[in-house]
Amino acid sequence: MPPSALPDGDPAPASGTLPTEALAGLTSTDLGVYVHVPFCSVRCGYCDFNTYTLGELGGPGASIGLDTYADAALHELDLAERVLGPDAPAVSTVFVGGGTPTMLRPGDLVRVLDGIRSRWGLAPGAEVTTEANPDSVTAAGLAELAAGGFTRVSLGMQSAVPHVLRTLERTHDPDNVARAVRAARRAGLQVSVDLIYGTPGESLEDWRRSLEAAVALDPDHVSAYALVVEQGTKLAAQVRRGLVALPDDDDEADKYELADEVLGAAGFGWYEVSNWARSEAARCRHNLGYWSGANWWGVGPGAHSHVGGVRWWNVKHPSAYAARLGSGVSPALARETLSADERYDERVMLGSRLVDGLLASELRGPAGPTLASLVADGLVEGMPAVQDGRIVLTRRGRLLADTVVHRLLAG
Incomplete structure (x- = not known):
């Protein structure tokens, strides 16, 4: 399979x-x-x-x-x-x-x-x-x-x-x-x-x-x-x-x-x-x-890597992987360079899933109304939002993390 x-x-x-x-x-x-x-x-x-x-x-x-x-x-x-x-x-x-x-x-x-x-x-x-x-x-x-x-x-x-x-x-x-x-x-x-x-x-x-x-x-x-x-x-x-x-x-x-x-x-x-x-x-x-968007090199068949906004992935089959390396060729099959918008979207998507949260100041545009509505809907913790301007998911928010991300990006 x-x-x-x-x-x-x-x-x-x-x-x-x-x-x-x-x-x-x-x-x-x-x-x-x-x-x-x-x-x-x-x-x-x-x-x-x-x-x-x-x-x-x-x-x-x-x-x-x-x-x-x-x-x-x-x-x-x-x-x-x-x-x-x-x-x-x-x-x-x-x-x-x-x-x-x-x-x-x-x-x-x-x-x-x-x-x-x-x-x-x-x-x-x-x-x-x-x-x-x-x-x-x-x-x-x-x-x-x-x-x-x-x-x-x-x-x-x-x-x-x-x-x-x-x-x-x-x-x-x-x-x-x-x-x-x-x-x-x-x-x-x-x-x-x-x-x-x-x-x-x-x-x-x-x-x-x-x-x-x-x-x-x-x-x-x-x-x-x-x-x-x-x-x-x-x-x-x-x-x-x-x-x-x-x-x-x-x-x-x-x-x-x-x-x-x-x-x-x-x-x-x-x-x-x-x-x-x-x-x-x-x-x-x-x-x-x-x-958090750090750099990593992925070694092995099908492994993915990311350095400085460039993401690439290796050929999947071990035979093809070994053959490329044996002939002095990179095993990378393809790559993409993330745009500023794509890196922003990933930062919001991934950062909001962490207990340390995402700073509202990192969001584009005024975040106040969106953050207030998420708190009111029980998706974001109120105290971190008020005290530190941090977006920290409640347990219900974790269950609906995709919804939270959609609203943050749309706001």
Whole structure:
């Protein structure tokens, strides 16, 4: 089943070179690196990420596999070093996602991190995260990652309820989540767990059980995302044939409110619509970089990057990715240069989703009437609006975040 399609864009130069104006603010903006590992043991029915099972990648040629992925990633880091030039700052955050990054040997993940460190250095206190399937990590592997410089692991828990996991086609044993958390703690890693709500057949009590199980793990951070039925996935085909029900908006709203209640009572504060942390220090700084318009280089097949208002994305298939790098050509398929209006729209859309809020003074035109109406409608917190001129969403506002953004941009 093919992953989702890449967007259209302008042709990207074979050299990967960026416009001079895009590099102008490089030294004054945090730099992150995202590393996409496109391998999974099985493809979950709801997933449209750019991932491949090893069976799908079988055959001769330039395909990269578990044994050669790190080498290909290091080749792209060579390209990134040339493109960004000598003025690039030390890297503030690294995030290894997928796919299932921990299908790679821990030593290969550390080798890629060493490649980042040797080219730019890591800023003091840099955050270095890898995603992991609970069944694909061992205590020894997590200890090796921590010794190599990783600081954080994000575990794909999704649910604590076996029938929900079966519907999602998640293959991990729920008990392995607790084992993975304990091993990560012993290694000195911060721990995040990812949850999904709104799965067909999941009751409100099922969701409460998953939330309480997540809290009992005592993680530093919890992400909770509503299930989205993406076109082209197995789940979408099942919905189309009437085999499973489409997730219900009201049901997902009830489950979001329950998540905020349970996590809030356990000491987790929301800092982005779908993310909660035990403290400000436990927030995912890499993702905050995305939401605040920082610069990042995305390594790997299908990875997206952004530097100075230029956004680009790599070819999706690992064979094409490896072939381009092997011939000295950038793996970027296309790119776009964001206009001032597009950057403004993104700033409003993303900034308003954060607990720190968006300053009304950042909005174009008089913001007073729009802000007052949003407060009156219970979508924006009144006190921050009055005292600081900050737009901070209420819980109801978080459920209707798209509506809030539309009104802010229209105002």
